Amino acid sequence: MKYVKNFAWLFVVVLFLVACSSNDESSSSSSDVASDSGTNNEANTSNNTSSGDADELVIGVNENFISMDPHNTGDTNSNSVQSAMLEGLLGFDSEGKIIEVLATEYNVSDDALEYTFKLREGVKFHDGEDFNAEAVKANFERIMNDDSLRLYSRGFNIVKSVDAVSEHEVKVTLTEPYGPMITRFAVAKIISPKMLSEELSEVPKKVVGTGPYKFVEWVQGDHLTIDRFDGYWDGADRVQKITYKPVPENGSRVAMLKTGEAHVIYPVPAQNMAELESNKDVQINTVPSTIARYVSLNTFKEPLNNEKVRQALNYAVDKDAFLKVVNSGLGVPLDSIIPSKTLFYEKQEMYSYDVEKAQSLLAEAGYADGFEIEIWGNTNSDTMKGMQFIQQQLKKINVKVDIKSMEEATLSDEIYGAQTPEEAKLMMWYVSWSSYPSDVTNATKPLFHSGSFPPNSANTAYYNNAETDKLMDEANSISDEAKQASLYSQLQREVYADAPWIFLGVDEVVYGVRSDVSGVVVNPTGGLDVRDAKMK
Numbered sequence: 001m002k003y004v005k006n007f008a009w010l011f012v013v014v015l016f017l018v019a020c021s022s023n024d025e026s027s028s029s030s031s032d033v034a035s036d037s038g039t040n041n042e043a044n045t046s047n048n049t050s051s052g053d054a055d056e057l058v059i060g061v062n063e064n065f066i067s068m069d070p071h072n073t074g075d076t077n078s079n080s081v082q083s084a085m086l087e088g089l090l091g092f093d094s095e096g097k098i099i100e101v102l103a104t105e106y107n108v109s110d111d112a113l114e115y116t117f118k119l120r121e122g123v124k125f126h127d128g129e130d131f132n133a134e135a136v137k138a139n140f141e142r143i144m145n146d147d148s149l150r151l152y153s154r155g156f157n158i159v160k161s162v163d164a165v166s167e168h169e170v171k172v173t174l175t176e177p178y179g180p181m182i183t184r185f186a187v188a189k190i191i192s193p194k195m196l197s198e199e200l201s202e203v204p205k206k207v208v209g210t211g212p213y214k215f216v217e218w219v220q221g222d223h224l225t226i227d228r229f230d231g232y233w234d235g236a237d238r239v240q241k242i243t244y245k246p247v248p249e250n251g252s253r254v255a256m257l258k259t260g261e262a263h264v265i266y267p268v269p270a271q272n273m274a275e276l277e278s279n280k281d282v283q284i285n286t287v288p289s290t291i292a293r294y295v296s297l298n299t300f301k302e303p304l305n306n307e308k309v310r311q312a313l314n315y316a317v318d319k320d321a322f323l324k325v326v327n328s329g330l331g332v333p334l335d336s337i338i339p340s341k342t343l344f345y346e347k348q349e350m351y352s353y354d355v356e357k358a359q360s361l362l363a364e365a366g367y368a369d370g371f372e373i374e375i376w377g378n379t380n381s382d383t384m385k386g387m388q389f390i391q392q393q394l395k396k397i398n399v400k401v402d403i404k405s406m407e408e409a410t411l412s413d414e415i416y417g418a419q420t421p422e423e424a425k426l427m428m429w430y431v432s433w434s435s436y437p438s439d440v441t442n443a444t445k446p447l448f449h450s451g452s453f454p455p456n457s458a459n460t461a462y463y464n465n466a467e468t469d470k471l472m473d474e475a476n477s478i479s480d481e482a483k484q485a486s487l488y489s490q491l492q493r494e495v496y497a498d499a500p501w502i503f504l505g506v507d508e509v510v511y512g513v514r515s516d517v518s519g520v521v522v523n524p525t526g527g528l529d530v531r532d533a534k535m536k
Contacts, residue, residue, distance in 0.1 A: 055240040057517065057533055060253045060262040062380040064246040064408045065224055068207040068215070070189035071142065071149045074416075074458065075408065076434065080528040081244060084226055085126075086189035086209030089117050089136065090182070094521060094529070096436045098186055102131060102210065106185075112177040112479065115185070119168040123233045125192040126214040133164035138193040140172065153456050154446065155184035179476050179484070180441040212238060212531050221246065221407075238519070239533045250381035257282060257512050263535070264520050266511040266528055269382065270328030276512055286330075287509040289524045290339040290443075291434045293331075295375065295390060295502035298428070300421040300462035303371055310499035312361035314351035317393045321353075323505050326386050330508040337448065337495045339506040341524070343440045344488035348496040351503065358397045370398025376415070377430040378408045387430045390502070401428075416455040421462045429460055432507065434525040440488060445472050448495055461500035468494050 065078045070086050073079050089103035100106070103117040123131035143149055143156040160173045174181065192208035206215045212234070213226040224244045245262065247253040250269040256262035258279060268276060268284060276282050297304045297313065304310060319333040332340070335350045362368060375390060377383040384405060391401040406414065418424040435442040446452045450469050452459035468491055475487040496503070511522045519532030 055535065057239045057242045057264065057520070057530070057535060058256075058262045059242065059244045059520075059528065059530070060247045060256050060265040061244060061528075062246070062248055062250075062253065062267060062382065063378055064221055064248075065218070065244070066409050066412055067204040068218070069149075069204040070191065070207065070209075071139075071146075071151045072204070074150055074412065076526045077244075077246075077528075080530075081224060081226070082189060082207065082209075083211070083527065084213040084242065084530050085207060085211040085215055086191065087211050088186050088189050089119070090186035092186055092436065092523070094523060096438070096524060098182060101186075102136075102190060103185075106182075108182070112181075113174050115172045115174075115181065116165070117170050117172075117185075119170065120233065121168055123210050124231050125194070125210050126208045126229055126231075127192050127194055129192050129194045131190070131210050132167050133170040134167075135190060135193045136170045137162045137164050138196050139188065139190050142196060143188065148455070150457065151184070151188055153452065154187075154442065155181050156188070177477055177479070179479065180439050183436060183439045183442070212236075213242060216241075220409075236532070237534065238531070239535050242530055242533065248378070248380035257514070260514060263514045263517045264511065264528075266522055267382070268510040268512045270330050270510060273328070273510065281515050282512055283515060284510065284512050285522070287511075287522055287524055288341065289331075289434065289507045289509045289526060290341045290437055291432050291507040291509070291526050292334050292339050292443075293386075293432045293504045293507055294334060295504065296426075296429045296431060296460040297500055297502065298424065298426055298460070298462055299464070299498075299500050300424070301427065303365070303367055303373075304427065306365045306367075307498060308361045308365040309367060311351065312358040312365070312397065313394065313399070313502050314499050315354045315358035315361065316397045316399070317351075317390065317502055317504070318353040319350070319504060321393075322386075322389060326382075326389050327505060327507070330510065331505045334503040334505050336492050337501075337503075338440065338443045338492065341437045342435065342443050343438050344485050346489050346492050348492060351499070355396050362397060362399075370400065372400040372402065373427050374402045374404050375428040375430055376404050376406065376411060376426060378411050379405045383430055386504075390428075390430065415460060418454055421453060424454070424462065426460060428502075431460070432526075433458065436525060441472075441476055444488070444491065445476070448472070448491075448500065463495070463498070463500040465494070465498065 061077050063077050066075050067073055067078055070082045087101045091099050091101040093099050102120050104120050105118040107116045140162045143151045144159040146152060155178055158175045158178055160175045163171045165171050195208045212229055212232045214229045216225040216227050218224045226242050228238055228240050253265045254272045257265045273284055277284050297310050299305055323331050336345060336348045338345050375387050377387045387403045391403060394401050415426050446457040447459055448463050449472055450464040453462055454460060471487045471491045475484050509522050509526055513520055516536040518534050521529050523529055
């Protein structure tokens with residue numbers, strides 16, 4: 001693989017951690033709620049054996065899946081399943097570094113406008129179609145021509161053309177230089193061109209790719225099953241079948257791991273770590289992450305359109321108590337708009353816990369008697385616990401928070417179904433976001449740029465600042481790292497001061513596996529990787 005000297009910075013990827021999402025970006029809501037005391041009282045089940053087929057791996061996750069369309073995904077769980085079935089030209093290794101996958105070599109022109117990929121030969125899609133340059137062209141053109149897809153606004157909106165140079169070589173030309181474009185090629189998974197042309201409407205429900213596993217069935221709310229693709233190009237051995245089960249309730253998910261009903265669970269509730277660590281048939285793993293956890297505040301509507309109100313909400317929430325109560329002491333406070341492991345991170349002066357200052361700011365803003373507001377989140381136990389914590393904290397400044405929990409797909413529809421800020425009903429959202437460490441663009445632009453309002457992207461705070469838009473646009477158009485660092489430094493200062501979020505914490509990823517399982521890992525973005533999964 002050849003690198004262009006002047007643009008080597010494009011390819012540096014540090015171990016990531018969301019979305020988050022996803023994922024290119026992964027925007028995923030998870031907090032901690034119920035204490036699950038019933039689980040703590042269960043007897044140790046180390047003598048139990050795993051149930052079911054010896055060559056079927058069962059994975060319990062905390063949320064339902066939303067879509068199997070890799071070009072339009074915003075949640076980590078959906079992205080994890082897709083990554084077992086689909087591949088991009090490039091990908092990420094376990095440390096978040098860019099690697100070749102369906103491409104064996106790539107080059108970037110001196111002006112950073114042309115990306116040329118040599119493609120892996122002899123690769124088949126699960127439906128028997130050949131993987132070639134025309135397949136890549138069909139996928140990229142789908143993204144660049146459909147502005148309703150999430151990946152459209154993440155680099156592919158500036159793709160000028162996609163040309164099949166030969167059967168196994170493709171060239172992508174941009175209209176302007178875009179720093180993080182190489183990571184976009186790693187995120188953009190390739191779907192069978194036959195499916196795109198003949199079954200496009202079925203892509204969100206099932207998908208056909210080139211990955212080590214192929215789609216079998218998806219029963220909403222119950223399970224999603226994939227099966228080993230024996231025609232996969234690497235020829236490695238791996239488990240025959242994987243079944244994912246959404247289990248939002250923490251205690252139930254833990255019990256499944258202890259009894260062997262599930263071989264892997266993610267996440268492991270922090271309050272259950274000790275009891276699981278004492279089980280000889282279970283292994284608990286922790287991974288430092290770049291998952292930022294926050295409450296987005298709708299800056300477009302009263303009273304959150306007042307900067308003093310938003311700052312008051314930040315001063316009213318004890319970040320250390322949040323980590324202790326909600327995360328059982330795991331993680332660190334979110335002291336900027338991006339996690340500390342993200343490229344160009346710069347620590348800000350945190351909003352200290354100060355109830356009197358919060359009350360004073362509310363009074364200055366004309367809300368001395370407080371107000372009533374609604375917070376949204378999904379139904380998993382962690383999220384409920386987090387929303388309850390916010391509710392209790394803000395009560396101290398006479399802000400009455402009403403909790404509205406929704407199943408993940410419904411929540412996504414409610415948030416991203418609004419076509420304009422005026423139509424949006426969302427006021428506060430307890431949520432998280434993750435990006436690879438080197439992808440500072442994905443950690444900022446989808447969340448804070450005025451062009452990223454839903455449904456286009458994840459700026460659910462409807463934050464609109466012409467100056468910070470300019471900072472992000474300029475940073476994405478240059479290759480001078482020193483200048484980029486300066487721009488992102490200013491960006492972090494300005495956005496953090498504007499407080500479009502209640503800044504909470506940065507997660508530490510915790511997942512559990514049975515002792516007879518190997519090759520299953522959770523990466524720093526919170527994504528499950530099962531490509532090398534095996535069972536003894």
